[in-house]
Amino acid sequence: MASEQYEAVLPSLYLPQLARVKRAAMMTEWEKHFEIELTTGQPLGHEPGQFVEVSVFGIGEAPISVSSAPRDDPGFELVVRKMGNVTSALHRLEAGATLGLRGPFGRGFPLEELAGRDILLVAGGLGLVPMRSLIQHILAHRSDFGTVTLLYGCKEPAELLFTDEQAEWAERDDFDFRVTIDRPHPDWDGHVGVVTTLFEGLELDPRSTKAVLVGPPIMYRFVILECVNRGMADEDILVDLERRMKCGVGKCGHCQINNKYVCQDGPVFSYHEIATLREAI
Ligand SMILES: Cc1cc2nc3c(=O)[nH]c(=O)nc-3n(C[C@H](O)[C@H](O)[C@H](O)COP(=O)(O)OP(=O)(O)OC[C@H]3O[C@@H](n4cnc5c(N)ncnc54)[C@H](O)[C@@H]3O)c2cc1C
Ligand code: FES
Structure with missing residues (x-):
């Protein structure tokens, strides 16, 4: 999708929307599994293979792939490996926490x-x-x-x-x-x-x-x-x-x-x- 098309559907390319962690659990020693929902209650509107830019306020932003297919309810899933600043801050988030989200972005699977x-x-x-x-x-x-x-x-x-x-x-x-x-x-x-x-x-x-x-x-x-x-x-x-x-x-x-x-x-x-x-x- 070209950036002009994103502009047509997103409030701003650079302004994160608010999202809430619905569920969070460690999946392995290194990866944490999140279920997330936009606070608007709208579905993310992604396609398989797309990613989102996830932000932890005061820390920064990281691209993370959406790991679930689009479904009827507005929830979607991410799995985050702890690597550095942003991903460690994401690992500290539990159910109920608020984060920022831009996207979905990119050309997914055809x-x-x-x-x-x-x-x-x-x-x-x-x-x-x-x-x-x-x-x-x-x-x-x-x-x-x-x-x-x-x-x-x-x-x-x-x-x-x-x-x-x-x-x-x-x-x-x-x-x-x-x-x-x-x-x-x-x-x-x-x-x-x-x-x-x-x-x-x-x-x-x-x-x-x-x-x-x-x-x-x-x-x-x-x-x-x-x-x-x-x-x-x-x-x-x-x-x-x-x-x-x-x-x-x-x-x-x-x-x-x-x-x-x-x-x-x-x-x-x-x-x-x-x-x-x-x-x-
Ligand atoms: C399109 C896309 C999808 C991604 N999907 C996922 C995902 O689903 N789950 C997930 O856990 N991670 C995913 N990543 C990787 C994730 O974005 C990085 O691990 C994250 O940005 C690191 O940020 P940080 O602030 O925690 O680490 P930093 O403090 O920035 O860096 C920590 C360490 O990680 C290295 N690093 C940072 N970014 C990358 C990168 N892109 N590739 C290789 N090494 C890197 C740095 O060199 C440094 O050694 C994805 C990356 C891209 C580009
Ligand atoms: S051009 Fe900015 S991340 Fe691709």
Whole structure:
């Protein structure tokens, strides 16, 4: 969405709206899970894959992905890893706290392009947070898609996110969910190896499949190679890029890679769009 379009729907691109924490709970040792609502009671109006700029008053602002798909009630979910000033301040917030919110911003997952295709989702670590908004959308509209496979990898079992939902995904026969941990661990009796090892034995038709990748850059390099080696076109491989951001709306240039603003042209790009950009991945 261009910034003029944002201006048409938002009170101001730079003025946060007030929002309230409905629920807050630690999900792992490092990540806190929030359910949030705008104080106006209006839905956020986001699409899967978009992000919001969340502010803690007196501290600062950070871009955070919306981790839930749009739903009937006005609530939406965020998962925040404690990294520095803003994210630590967010971790101190509990139910009832007020925060500021700008957005939703960015170009999310291209739902119309994905409809009717076989879908291969590959998530690494915190990448499951934005990916979950797409997973929820796909499961709510399951008959719109062909086969759906999710490959998810983390370094250790304690990092696994949304473990309750993982158990539900594993039970579904219309959703092929595979999870791995990088190295052997005493608390883990499942698959061991980096996420690309989950490709072994995976049947995918390169002509009908769209792949969606969300994770660290190192994962992108190897997963893209795997997809390309299996005959997938660059246009059918989608990646969610993360860059330092400030404004979130294509004005400040913090997130710029060559002629692309990740905050506005992305964060979701096809590999075709970014393959020639230096240092994109
Ligand atoms: C589009 C987008 C979506 C994001 N979604 C989420 C999310 O859903 N959940 C979540 O926990 N985090 C998410 N992040 C990352 C989050 O924005 C940063 O962790 C946060 O801005 C750090 O702010 P801080 O003030 O807490 O840390 P700071 O005090 O600013 O920095 C602490 C440390 O984090 C590093 N850092 C800061 N920002 C980034 C960054 N963007 N990438 C890599 N390292 C960084 C700094 O170098 C420093 O080492 C997202 C980032 C983007 C751009
Ligand atoms: S964050 Fe300002 S231009 Fe993208």
